[in-house]
Amino acid sequence: MQYQTRRSIPTLLTTIGALAFLFVPLFIVILFSFHATDALTPPFEGVSLRWYREVLADDAVRDGLFTSLRVAVLTAVTTLIFGTAAAYGVSRTAGRAGAAYATLFLLPIAMPGLILGVALLSFFSNRSISLSTLTVVIAHTVFVAPVFFIVARTALDRIDEAQLEAAADLGATPGYRFRKVILPQVLPVLLAGAAMAFVISFDEFIVTFFVIGNESTLPLVIFSRLRRTIDPSINAISSLLLFLNLALWLAALLYSLRLEARRRRDALAQVQG
Amino acid sequence: MAPTNEAEHKAFAKTQLSIQHLTHRYGDDEVLSDINLDVTEGEFITFLGPSGCGKTTTLRAIAGFITPTEGRVLLDGDDITDLPAHKRPVNMVFQQSTLFPHLDVGQNVAFGLEVAKVPKAEREKRVREALSLVKLEGFERRRATQLSGGQRQRVNLARAIVNRPKVLLLDEPLSALDLKIRLDLEVELRRVHRELGATFIYVTHDQREALALSDRIAVFNQGRIEQLDKAEVLYREPNSQFAASFVGDANVFAIDIASIGDATVTTTDGLELPLITDQAAVGPHWLVVRPEDVRFDTDTAGVEATVMDAAFRGASVTYRAECSALGASIKAEIPDEIPGTTIGRQVQVSWSGQRARLLPRQV
Numbered sequence: 134m135q136y137q138t139r140r141s142i143p144t145l146l147t148t149i150g151a152l153a154f155l156f157v158p159l160f161i162v163i164l165f166s167f168h169a170t171d172a173l174t175p176p177f178e179g180v181s182l183r184w185y186r187e188v189l190a191d192d193a194v195r196d197g198l199f200t201s202l203r204v205a206v207l208t209a210v211t212t213l214i215f216g217t218a219a220a221y222g223v224s225r226t227a228g229r230a231g232a233a234y235a236t237l238f239l240l241p242i243a244m245p246g247l248i249l250g251v252a253l254l255s256f257f258s259n260r261s262i263s264l265s266t267l268t269v270v271i272a273h274t275v276f277v278a279p280v281f282f283i284v285a286r287t288a289l290d291r292i293d294e295a296q297l298e299a300a301a302d303l304g305a306t307p308g309y310r311f312r313k314v315i316l317p318q319v320l321p322v323l324l325a326g327a328a329m330a331f332v333i334s335f336d337e338f339i340v341t342f343f344v345i346g347n348e349s350t351l352p353l354v355i356f357s358r359l360r361r362t363i364d365p366s367i368n369a370i371s372s373l374l375l376f377l378n379l380a381l382w383l384a385a386l387l388y389s390l391r392l393e394a395r396r397r398r399d400a401l402a403q404v405q406g
Numbered sequence: 407m408a409p410t411n412e413a414e415h416k417a418f419a420k421t422q423l424s425i426q427h428l429t430h431r432y433g434d435d436e437v438l439s440d441i442n443l444d445v446t447e448g449e450f451i452t453f454l455g456p457s458g459c460g461k462t463t464t465l466r467a468i469a470g471f472i473t474p475t476e477g478r479v480l481l482d483g484d485d486i487t488d489l490p491a492h493k494r495p496v497n498m499v500f501q502q503s504t505l506f507p508h509l510d511v512g513q514n515v516a517f518g519l520e521v522a523k524v525p526k527a528e529r530e531k532r533v534r535e536a537l538s539l540v541k542l543e544g545f546e547r548r549r550a551t552q553l554s555g556g557q558r559q560r561v562n563l564a565r566a567i568v569n570r571p572k573v574l575l576l577d578e579p580l581s582a583l584d585l586k587i588r589l590d591l592e593v594e595l596r597r598v599h600r601e602l603g604a605t606f607i608y609v610t611h612d613q614r615e616a617l618a619l620s621d622r623i624a625v626f627n628q629g630r631i632e633q634l635d636k637a638e639v640l641y642r643e644p645n646s647q648f649a650a651s652f653v654g655d656a657n658v659f660a661i662d663i664a665s666i667g668d669a670t671v672t673t674t675d676g677l678e679l680p681l682i683t684d685q686a687a688v689g690p691h692w693l694v695v696r697p698e699d700v701r702f703d704t705d706t707a708g709v710e711a712t713v714m715d716a717a718f719r720g721a722s723v724t725y726r727a728e729c730s731a732l733g734a735s736i737k738a739e740i741p742d743e744i745p746g747t748t749i750g751r752q753v754q755v756s757w758s759g760q761r762a763r764l765l766p767r768q769v
């Protein structure tokens with residue numbers, strides 16, 4: 134049974150208030166990114182694309198964007214590789230040892246970004262590893278790996294051990310079993326996990342701030358710009374990021390809905406035998 | 407049959423699979439105790455036993471999914487006890503369907519051939535043959551989820567036989583199916599066995615299936631093989647009370663023999679029972695009588711009993727009568743309904759003394 138709140142005026146007002154609190158700032162940011170003047174507050178005085186033009190022509194923004202993209206892609210790839218290996222290892226380790234490993238891999242999720250940033254910075258300087266986009270990729274991988282790990286394990290655990298025994302029985306080596314039985318069944322989920330890693334890495338700020346070298350990722354560029362001038366170019370960047378994010382999530386959502394529909398159909402067919 | 411034939415057969419036929427002193431423990435729990443078995447090339451052997459008696463565990467030791475605590479598994483004389491599953495020329499049909507959900511029927515069946523790098527043309531040919539062997543021609547492009555339970559089980563079978571294994575292990579492949587499909591598939595299995603010439607090891611807890619399919623049956627009980635014999639021998643000459651009551655229907659009476667007559671024995675209670683055997687001895691015994699050997703008469707002499715139930719079985723009628731003298735109820739399977747044997751009627755029970763079997767009984 135579903136729990137239902139009574140519909141009353143106070144509940145309605147609270148709901149509207151909360152939604153407004155969430156969405157009005159977003160709306161204002163987007164609206165003023167199209168502002169013709171450099172004012173950031175009402176009244177709104179005409180539409181123009183000048184801020185988008187300015188932002189896209191700005192070298193710092195463009196460099197930041199490319200750095201961010203590079204970091205996010207590398208993070209997604211390393212997370213995909215290491216996260217899958219970890220999740221596979223744990224899902225095939227029976228009993229208490231498996232549970233212990235799983236806890237270890239998940240632990241970083243409980244760590245605030247601030248502490249992770251400080252810890253990694255002191256680790257890197259301790260080892261005299263010079264800060265660069267590479268250290269950012271390492272930091273981001275540590276940061277997003279637990280999330281990916283959860284996603285990957287759910288998918289891997291769904292594969293019946295008996296299927297792997299059947300494959301072994303048919304002569305498949307462990308490597309062949311992984312490539313031809315496990316991977317095809319979990320790849321969509323792993324890719325969705327990698328997309329998640331990409332998105333998280335792309336707009337990560339705190340950890341990045343600690344471990345970046347001379348370059349800047351896009352969030353850092355925005356931050357330093359904010360400290361210099363405040364004009365609608367910031368709104369334009371933010372809106373662009375928002376659209377990019379929305380597009381990615383939407384694609385992921387549609388994709389997973391399609392997968393779910395297929396699974397339902399298969400399950401139904403199985404029941405009907 | 408003549409014992410010389412049997413000996414000759416043994417001398418010429420090659421032992422293919424040999425299980426020696428197989429013992430397996432999970433923690434302190436001993437699930438297999440000293441299993442010994444020699445299987446001849448091309449033989450159809452059935453493991454028969456109640457749930458949890460170790461049939462699957464034995465198959466898993468042969469297939470290579472467990473390393474037994476003790477004992478050896480030999481294939482064609484080579485010790486394969488420590489060989490991993492993927493290196494054994496043995497294929498298994500599992501108790502549950504294990505088709506790969508991401509592949510279609512054709513790809514499922516071709517899996518083992520692809521692993522073995524069989525060229526595409528031959529692969530396709532063999533997949534077609536295997537599918538036609540299980541009567542599923544033209545099902546290549548179907549998904550596993552678009553099959554009925556019986557079809558799925560047949561694809562599992564095709565996926566195993568397509569590799570032409572030396573030994574095929576079948577773990578209750580028919581248990582999930584209804585009787586009609588089972589009977590059909592039993593016939594198909596026997597045909598496949600004849601056509602392939604491979605050794606089959608078949609697991610079931612259905613004694614009817616075991617009797618219908620096998621060359622020899624190994625009766626399992628609590629991790630041991632109670633008896634290993636041809637179906638007819640097992641049925642006619644069970645050597646334990648367990649084997650007698652597990653294979654086929656049986657009346658098993660606990661009797662105490664006081665004296666031995668010509669074609670009868672007399673119990674300490676003074677009952678005279680038909681029995682012709684050279685092994686009769688004074689003392690406590692189990693007397694095993696198959697239901698189809700039991701006769702009910704209203705006039706001739708026998709053991710007094712009261713008819714409690716009559717069930718029409720199509721080809722025969724199964725009666726159950728309560729016999730206070732033997733302290734047991736007696737089952738009789740009789741080809742035709744006996745006139746006048748209504749429920750509650752007194753009858754005289756007798757049986758063929760030749761067919762009755764005497765087994766030692768501990769007290």
Ligand SMILES: Nc1ncnc2c1ncn2[C@@H]1O[C@H](COP(=O)(O)OP(=O)(O)OP(=O)(O)O)[C@@H](O)[C@H]1O
Pocket residue numbers: 432435437455456457458459460461462463464501611
């Ligand atoms: N992995 C395991 N760990 C512990 N005990 C097990 C394990 N697998 C099986 N057993 C035990 O071993 C015994 C034999 O099991 P097995 O699966 O061989 O039985 P079976 O004869 O195949 O029964 P069924 O007819 O029900 O399939 C059972 O008592 C079972 O509980």
Ligand SMILES: [Mg+2]
Pocket residue numbers: 461462463501577
């Ligand atoms: Mg079993």
